Amino acid sequence: MSALVEVRDLVVRFGGKRSLSSLVTGRSDSITAVAGASFAMAEGETFALVGESGSGKTTLARALIGLTPAASGSVSFQGQSTLGLAGAALKRLHRDIAMIFQDPVGSLSPRFTVRGLLAEPFRIHGLADRDLDAEVDRLLGLVGLPRAMADRLPHQLSGGQARRVGVARAIALSPKLVIADEPTAGLDVSVQGEVLNLLNDLRETLGLSMLIITHNLNVVRHVADRMAIMYLGRFVEVGTTEAIFAGPRHPYGLALLSANPEPDPDARPNRMALEGEVPSLLDRPLGCEFHGRCPFVRERCRSEAPAVTSDPDGRLFTCHYPLTPGVISIGGTPHVAEERPDLR
Amino acid sequence: MSEPLGAVGLVLVVAVVLVAIFAGVVARHSPIALAPIDRFQAPSEAHLMGTDNLGRDLFARVVYGSRIALSISLGATLLSLLLGVTTGLIAGYGPRWLDNALLLVFDALKSFPTVMLALALVTLVGPSLQAVILVVIISAAPSYARMARTQTLSVRHAEFVLAERSLGAGSGRIIATHILPNIIGPILIVASMDIPVVVAIEAGMSFLGLGVRPPTPSWGSILNDGFSYIRESPWPVIAGGLPIIITTLGFTFLGEALRDTFDPKRSGSR
Amino acid sequence: MAAPALLVEHLDLAYRTEGGRLHALRDVSLEVAPGEIVGIVGESGCGKSSLIQAILRLMPTNARIERGRIALAGTDLLQLDPEAMRKLRGDRISVVFQDPMTALNPVLSIGRQMMDIQYRRSGGQAAKRARAVEMLRRVRLPDPERRLNQFPHEFSGGMRQRIAIAMALMAEPALLIADEPTTALDATLELATIELLKTLQREIGCAILFVSHHLGVIAELCDRVNVMYAGEVVETGDIRSVFHNPRHPYTQRLLACDPARMAERSRRLPTIPGDLPDLVNLPTGCVFADRCPAVFEPCRQAPPDFYPLAGDRAARCYLAREEVAP
Numbered sequence: 001m002s003a004l005v006e007v008r009d010l011v012v013r014f015g016g017k018r019s020l021s022s023l024v025t026g027r028s029d030s031i032t033a034v035a036g037a038s039f040a041m042a043e044g045e046t047f048a049l050v051g052e053s054g055s056g057k058t059t060l061a062r063a064l065i066g067l068t069p070a071a072s073g074s075v076s077f078q079g080q081s082t083l084g085l086a087g088a089a090l091k092r093l094h095r096d097i098a099m100i101f102q103d104p105v106g107s108l109s110p111r112f113t114v115r116g117l118l119a120e121p122f123r124i125h126g127l128a129d130r131d132l133d134a135e136v137d138r139l140l141g142l143v144g145l146p147r148a149m150a151d152r153l154p155h156q157l158s159g160g161q162a163r164r165v166g167v168a169r170a171i172a173l174s175p176k177l178v179i180a181d182e183p184t185a186g187l188d189v190s191v192q193g194e195v196l197n198l199l200n201d202l203r204e205t206l207g208l209s210m211l212i213i214t215h216n217l218n219v220v221r222h223v224a225d226r227m228a229i230m231y232l233g234r235f236v237e238v239g240t241t242e243a244i245f246a247g248p249r250h251p252y253g254l255a256l257l258s259a260n261p262e263p264d265p266d267a268r269p270n271r272m273a274l275e276g277e278v279p280s281l282l283d284r285p286l287g288c289e290f291h292g293r294c295p296f297v298r299e300r301c302r303s304e305a306p307a308v309t310s311d312p313d314g315r316l317f318t319c320h321y322p323l324t325p326g327v328i329s330i331g332g333t334p335h336v337a338e339e340r341p342d343l344r
Numbered sequence: 345m346s347e348p349l350g351a352v353g354l355v356l357v358v359a360v361v362l363v364a365i366f367a368g369v370v371a372r373h374s375p376i377a378l379a380p381i382d383r384f385q386a387p388s389e390a391h392l393m394g395t396d397n398l399g400r401d402l403f404a405r406v407v408y409g410s411r412i413a414l415s416i417s418l419g420a421t422l423l424s425l426l427l428g429v430t431t432g433l434i435a436g437y438g439p440r441w442l443d444n445a446l447l448l449v450f451d452a453l454k455s456f457p458t459v460m461l462a463l464a465l466v467t468l469v470g471p472s473l474q475a476v477i478l479v480v481i482i483s484a485a486p487s488y489a490r491m492a493r494t495q496t497l498s499v500r501h502a503e504f505v506l507a508e509r510s511l512g513a514g515s516g517r518i519i520a521t522h523i524l525p526n527i528i529g530p531i532l533i534v535a536s537m538d539i540p541v542v543v544a545i546e547a548g549m550s551f552l553g554l555g556v557r558p559p560t561p562s563w564g565s566i567l568n569d570g571f572s573y574i575r576e577s578p579w580p581v582i583a584g585g586l587p588i589i590i591t592t593l594g595f596t597f598l599g600e601a602l603r604d605t606f607d608p609k610r611s612g613s614r
Numbered sequence: 615m616a617a618p619a620l621l622v623e624h625l626d627l628a629y630r631t632e633g634g635r636l637h638a639l640r641d642v643s644l645e646v647a648p649g650e651i652v653g654i655v656g657e658s659g660c661g662k663s664s665l666i667q668a669i670l671r672l673m674p675t676n677a678r679i680e681r682g683r684i685a686l687a688g689t690d691l692l693q694l695d696p697e698a699m700r701k702l703r704g705d706r707i708s709v710v711f712q713d714p715m716t717a718l719n720p721v722l723s724i725g726r727q728m729m730d731i732q733y734r735r736s737g738g739q740a741a742k743r744a745r746a747v748e749m750l751r752r753v754r755l756p757d758p759e760r761r762l763n764q765f766p767h768e769f770s771g772g773m774r775q776r777i778a779i780a781m782a783l784m785a786e787p788a789l790l791i792a793d794e795p796t797t798a799l800d801a802t803l804e805l806a807t808i809e810l811l812k813t814l815q816r817e818i819g820c821a822i823l824f825v826s827h828h829l830g831v832i833a834e835l836c837d838r839v840n841v842m843y844a845g846e847v848v849e850t851g852d853i854r855s856v857f858h859n860p861r862h863p864y865t866q867r868l869l870a871c872d873p874a875r876m877a878e879r880s881r882r883l884p885t886i887p888g889d890l891p892d893l894v895n896l897p898t899g900c901v902f903a904d905r906c907p908a909v910f911e912p913c914r915q916a917p918p919d920f921y922p923l924a925g926d927r928a929a930r931c932y933l934a935r936e937e938v939a940p
Binding site for chain 2: 062108120
């Protein structure tokens with residue numbers, strides 16, 4: 001099974017201005033938004049990147065599509081490297097990978113009608129000789145919008161409608177991979193399902209592969225086959241959605257899963273509350289970067305960064321003392337799993 | 345409401361334009377024919393606005409003066425916009441070093457006092473309409489460039505720009521179709537408000553002998569001549585001032601109406 | 615029996631717009647007892663912002679309260695003059711907004727701001743400063759003595775929200791209105807902030823009106839809940855009854871749509887199809903009729919009343935009327 005996307009040790013940095021103070025302190029102001037990410041996506045798969053603010057998930061996606069330059073590492077799409085592409089090759093990449101942006105209305109050029117927005121991809125790639133009106137109608141139909149929408153301006157659309165236009169634009173040139181950045185952000189609960197159902201349907205009818213970026217675990221559960229949890233620019237756990245939901249190995253994964261209150265007043269608070277906040281990217285903790293907030297922290301965690309461990313079932317995690325599903329009892333003091341030398 | 349005012353503005357501007365085009369027909373006398381015997385006459389059937397200190401028909405001078413006024417104000421402003429907005433867009437969207445270089449140029453030009461600039465240019469080009477236009481461009485273009493640059497800087501990271509980049513749009517396309525239309529509105533308003541200022545620049549230069557040379561009629565020079573002889577007759581001042589007021593109002597109203605049409609949130613709101 | 619911390623009765627609010635009169639709130643009634651945490655659940659367009667603005671008497675100029683009563687611990691707010699109302703704000707009634715920067719001035723240190731808002735209290739600067747430090751400690755801000763001199767931009771979003779909460783609760787108000795205070799925060803932070811609010815509320819004993827569209831958080835925090843749709847309260851009751859046994863079809867559908875509620879992974883997520891009605895040209899019948907799965911004859915003819923049900927519950931639905939004991 002050949003991978004559609006393969007990412008190896010990707011590093012993305014921002015800033016790095018040389019200022020007088022940085023010369024003195026020896027610290028440059030650059031932040032490492034993505035600190036060495038590796039994963040692979042198969043064709044037809046829906047993969048979710050999960051994380052909170054500062055986790056680097058949006059930066060990673062933008063590096064994949066060439067909007068942000070990478071400092072090091074490799075990204076290959078259908079076997080070809082995508083980093084450092086320029087000109088015609090980069091343009092070709094943009095036909096194969098499309099992105100749906102977080103702000104439904106803000107990601108649509110304010111003076112273009114829906115028709116103009118949907119025709120842009122064709123015009124950009126020199127396909128303006130096609131019957132653009134027909135293409136626009138086709139796309140509107142695919143996302144369930146009435147033809148009358150075509151003459152509206154972005155500020156005249158509701159959040160849900162604008163989101164659909166974004167989806168239609170992304171699939172205009174039949175890309176192989178669609179990256180959806182927080183597809184449910186800004187949408188009411190009663191409308192979120194529409195977008196997710198739409199993406200699922202399109203996945204099936206058009207044979208798309210999808211990379212979904214979200215902090216909403218509820219969404220992940222229903223749309224993604226596999227997922228990766230990011231913290232401070234690194235992957236802390238990667239695996240199938242089902243397996244991770246059943247039992248995360250990394251304590252941060254457990255924290256995320258428990259930070260999801262069920263709308264049930266009687267639900268037992270099965271939770272692991274985290275202390276503190278996400279550390280600043282300018283001041284990365286030593287050792288395991290999660291050690292400051294981890295309830296299971298031990299001496300080793302403070303000084304030694306854990307290596308990536310892989311499970312026989314394909315689960316990857318970076319933790320010295322991973323949780324063992326089934327052993328943990330939540331709602332009381334969780335038990336820490338013992339170190340598993342057999343996995344190293 | 346800006347709608348009826350915009351219409352008024354349009355009417356005034358169109359009137360001025362038509363007068364300029366059909367000056368020969370509208371003015372019944374020559375603007376430069378001297379008749380010292382008839383100096384300082386009040387408005388009458390023969391001379392609709394009276395005569396100036398040399399007996400020239402003021403109405404004819406005003407009518408022909410509209411040509412100068414329009415060619416300077418529209419021509420110079422248009423050229424300033426073209427130059428300024430283009431360089432501003434490039435400075436805002438392009439690489440850092442280009443931005444820094446262009447900023448140096450903008451700020452250097454802006455720091456020249458207009459009068460010194462006028463003097464310097466006139467020694468190069470000689471006193472003329474062209475000199476006035478050049479002075480206007482050099483004074484105005486850097487301001488427009490700065491405005492365009494600032495707006496471009498704030499828009500370039502907007503999500504819709506990122507979205508178009510992700511579709512594969514090149515810089516040229518992004519600047520021309522996605523950035524320019526979204527920033528031009530406020531700049532056009534400022535430009536339309538600048539038009540009367542341009543007329544003042546022309547008047548000032550003509551006063552210093554750096555602009556249009558007599559006997560070519562320009563509203564600014566009519567006004568200036570009128571000030572010298574205001575004790576003899578108020579009519580030259582009125583004749584010079586009135587068209588400036590009308591044109592200023594016209595362009596201002598038009599500019600405000602333009603701004604409303606350029607704001608997509610106001611048009612077609614349903 | 616003490617007067618309720620907040621009492622809203624039959625409130626009608628409309629905006630004068632270019633397109634006509636927009637009926638933003640219709641016959642809204644709710645009650646918050648002293649020390650109680652009451653939630654308002656609603657999606658965009660339900661009128662919760664208008665309601666908060668009405669309670670605070672901070673409405674835009676084109677808004678008109680056409681009918682109804684708002685009382686804070688017995689005081690009729692609609693009868694107060696602007697100066698008297700101003701005295702209540704920040705003292706007897708406080709607000710925490712979604713964006714903490716609504717409450718924080720970016721050019722003043724937080725210490726300065728926290729001391730400024732104590733202007734009603736007597737005492738010297740030292741005492742006020744001490745109170746500010748104490749409040750920051752209560753919201754679990756590390757190193758409060760030092761951080762008092764820092765500026766808002768030096769704090770993360772979560773910390774800023776905690777500072778905003780500290781500022782809101784420092785005067786120990788009778789009522790705290792929290793308008794989507796955790797919506798902009800990450801999930802783990804949201805949880806911590808909710809825990810904080812619970813703790814503080816127990817200590818201070820204020821009543822809280824908690825507005826959110828996040829059902830899970832409402833379930834965690836609130837004693838009672840009001841569900842709003844398109845400017846009306848469609849259901850009210852204690853939290854357990856409403857969430858376990860919702861009586862209004864909108865509440866039922868809303869709960870069904872929440873993906874956190876679904877135990878199994880599902881391919882097709884439920885939604886509520888359709889759009890909000892036009893609040894300028896309201897439909898003749900029930901405002902939810904067009905989107906209601908249980909719509910029947912009377913629904914389109916006239917809007918239903920707010921029918922009381924057992925145990926302090928009520929629902930604005932003809933189906934609920936059938937159940938009221940004669």
